[in-house]
Amino acid sequence: MTETELKARPSAPEREAASSQPADKVERVTVIRPALRRPHLDIPELWHYRELLGRFVWRDITVRYKQTFLGVAWALLVPIFAAAVYTVVFGKFANFPAGDVPYPALVLSGVLVMQYFTSSLTGASVSLVTNMPLVTKVYFPRVLLPLASAIVPVVDFLLGLLVLVPLMLYYDTGPNGIEVVLAPVFLALAFLTALGVGLLLSTLNVRYRDVPHMLPAFLPILPLLSGVPYAIQEIPEKWQWILAFNPMTAVIAGWRWSMLGGVPPDWGQTLVGATIGVLLFVGGLTLFRTSEPRFADTI
C-alpha cells in the first residue's frame, strides 16, 4: 500500500538546537501512493513495526485471564477436560483405534494442537473487526492484527505441554529419537494454516459479518476430521487420502510421531497436507494484502 524508506536525517546544527529531546536520528520518509494491485509483502515495513506486533500480542495475553478466578489455570483445565471426554467417549465406549500409543496421550497431544489451531483461527478471523477503532483511526500494517492473534494462543499451547509431558512420563512413552526436532516444523504448519485461513476470513469479515456465525458451525467437527480422537494410520487407506487434504491431519500425525513415537506418518499424505497449508497461507495473504487499502473505507 505504501512504501517506507529509512534515511539518515541530515543533522543540521539549528535542528539540534530546536529539538528539546535527543530525538532518534532516523527520519522516516513516507511515500503515499495508490494501492498496488499486485500482492506484496513489505518486509522492511513489517520489521519497523515489530514492537507494535509485540505490544498487540502482550495486550491480548494480559487481557485474556484478567478478572477470572482461576486465571491461567484455564489453559491447563480446558485441554484436560476435552481430553478426558474424548478418552471416555471415543477411547472407552467407541474403541477408536490408537495404534501403539497410549490413548490418553494420543488424544491430549491432538487436543492441544487442535485447540491452538481453533483459537488462532477464530482470533485472526475477527481481529480486524474487534480492533475497528484502530483500523479507522491509525495507520499500521493491518496484517499485524491477525498475526498477533495467531501468536497469542501459543502461550496456552506451551502451558498445555505442562500437562502432556507428565502424561507421557506416566505412560512411559516419548520420542523415538532425533525426529523430536521435527515437532516445531509440524507446529509451524499449523501456525501457517491458521494464519492463512485467518487472513482470508478476516478480509471477508470486513465486508460480510457472516464469518463469526460460520465458524462455530464448522470448527467443532474439525477435530474429528483431523484425527484428534484416533490415529490416522489405523483407518482405511482411502479415507486417509481424503482426510489428507486437511492440513491439520498432517500436522497432528506428524506432531504425534515426533513427540510420542510410534509409526511415522505417510509422507505422501503429509506432503499433500503441507502443500495445501502453504497454498492457503499464500492465498490468504494475497487477498488480505490487496484488500488492505480499503479496510478503513468498508469496515
Next chain:
Amino acid sequence: MAIAIEAQGLSKRYRIGEYHGGYDTLRESLTRAAKRVGRREHHSEVHELWALDDVSFAAEEGEALGVIGRNGAGKSTLLKVLTRITSPTKGQAEIRGRVGSLLEVGTGFHPELTGRENVYLNGSILGMRQREITRKLPEIVEFAGIEAFMDTPVKRYSSGMYVRLAFSVAAHFEPEIMLVDEVLAVGDAEFQKRCMGRMEDLGQSGRTVVFVSHNMQAISQLCDRALHLEGGRLVNEGPADDVVARYLQTVGATGSERFWEDPATAPGTSVKLRSARVVNADGSPVAAVDVRETVGIEVGFTVLDRLAEPITPKIKLVDGRGDVVFNAIDTSARWRDPAEPGEYTSTAWIPGNLLNEGFVLVEVGVVSHAVTRHTHYAGFREAVSFHVQDPGEGDSARGLYTGQWKGVVRPLLEWTTEER
C-alpha cells in the same frame, strides 16, 4: 526551508451505493450480483464521488497549514490520506518525518489494562518506541495528574481521568508533523481548549502542523498559510488571512441583500424571485444582528401565471459549519388557496434569542403547499447571509459565560424550579 509534505495530484474516489453504507451480508451481495448478471446492467447502482480531486500542495518544515472548506469538501479525507488510514486513488504524497494526529487521542485504550499498561499500548500505536515511552513515562504521568491510579484498570477511571491520561500520551508524542481535525476532536470545551493550546505550542516548537477547522478565527490566528477545498478540489491557496477572507466572501454571497433585476434571468419559472434581504425590526437591511434581537428574512417574488396549487414562501438557514438550522414556510391561511398573479413581499421574523452566534447562510424559495411533497417553483441557495453576534452583556442565553457555546440554536428558555 525543507519540505515536510509534498502532495501531487492526490485524488480519492468513493463508490456510493455499492457498499450500502459499509457492510452487508454475503447473501445480499450474491443476490445483487445475480440481478446484475440477469439485467446485464453493471454498476447500475454505483455512483462515483471524488472526495479529493487532483489536490497538490506543499508544506514547509515548521509551517502551520490550515485547511478550510464546507462540510463534504474533502478536508477529512485529505487528513485520512495523509495519515495513511486510507490510500489515494491517484496521485502521491511524500512526507518527511513521523506523523501524529490529535484524532488518535485514546485510540486503542483497553479498559481491562491499567493506566501504565495503556500508556505503553497507546504509545506504541501512536508510533513511539518502547524506550522513548519509558523515558517519558514520568512526564506523562505528572501531566495527567493521576499518579495514584496508574496501576488501576482504566475501566475504573472517571471519564475525566481517562481523557487526561489519553491526552497526556498524545501530547508527549513528538512527531515532526501533526495533523489536527477540529471537527473530530471530541471532548468538552476544556479539552478542546487544551487541543488548541497544544496546537500553538507545536507551531512554536518548529513542527509542521496541518489544521482542519471551521473556526476561521483560529485558522487566521494559528496558521501561516491555508488551503481552501471545495467539492474535493483545491480552489484557493495562500496566506491564511487572504484565503479565509476570500472563503468568507464566496460563502457570504453578496451579503445581506440580493436583487434579481431582470425577470428573464431570475430564479424560477411561473414564480420568479425578485429579492432577498436580511432586515432588522425597522425593515432596514443588516449584515450583523444582535443575538437578542428579532431578525427578518424578506423574500420578494412575482407570481406570473395562475397556479394549480397553493404556494408558500420558504426559507432555510444553514450555519457556518454547514448544518441546517431550520426550514420554515408560511402556514397561515393567506396561502391556503392558489395565489393570484402579482408581486409579493413576505418577511419571516426570527425571534431574538433563538439562533446561535456565528455565520448564517439563507436559502430562499417558493414551494408548493402540498401534503406529501414540496415542488420548488423558485429557489436560490446562499441568497443572503448575516452574522449573529452576542455583545456578552449577561442577558443572552449564554449568561456570563464567555467560552464557546455549542449548538445549532441557542434559545433563551423559561425555567421553573421547585424547592422543597
